[in-house]
Amino acid sequence: MNFESLEVWKRAARLSADIYKNSTITKDFGFRDQLTRAGLSVPSNIAEGMTRDSDKEKVRFLDIPRSSLAEARTQIYIGIDINYIDSNIGQLWLCETSELSKMLSSLISKIKERI
Template sequence: MSHFKNLLIWQKSMTLVTSIYQITRTFPKDESLGLTSQIRKCAISIPSNIAEGFGRDSNKDYLRFLNISISSLFELQTQLEIAKNISYFTTEQFNKQYEDSREVERMLIAFINKIKERQ
């Protein structure tokens, strides 16, 4: 693989970030420094850490960044649940975001396992 942009997992996580930004635009304005900001930070962290780890010299370093990425994903999933519980979006909107995040989760876990096998 010549560039992190060629990784399907990076592409999918970028799509997730875009979707998260679009949906959080509808959140109440008084949440801009609270849940909205936190959800966006978590979402941004996912592809950012995939990209940063890609540039590292060792699989060990790459795994560290991928683990940060999946931790951010789990944090995002939790915050999506919170946003749903306080009715910031519909169940349908939640289901779409959550399922997209689960797809990225499965891909990340598989990718992490693949890199572990190379060690």
């Protein structure tokens, strides 16, 4: 399966781009860097995982973006709390990270059935 055809990859790439676009005003470069790196890790590792030869490797690599989503969610919560992230935007990102995590869990389960 081509990673570009996966809805989870498409949505993760859009979220990553949205995080980049909306975090440019943040003057705290450490915070911005950490959040954008976590967001960028998600579609990047989905792509890398789906190009692996073995299903075992695919599962291992797809678990990484699931963890990156948890990292990003934590940073979003903190960013909202300290007024680095607009509450409305942050809530949208929290919903999307939750949905993406569920989508990845489902994809991982499907792949594990083949192992």
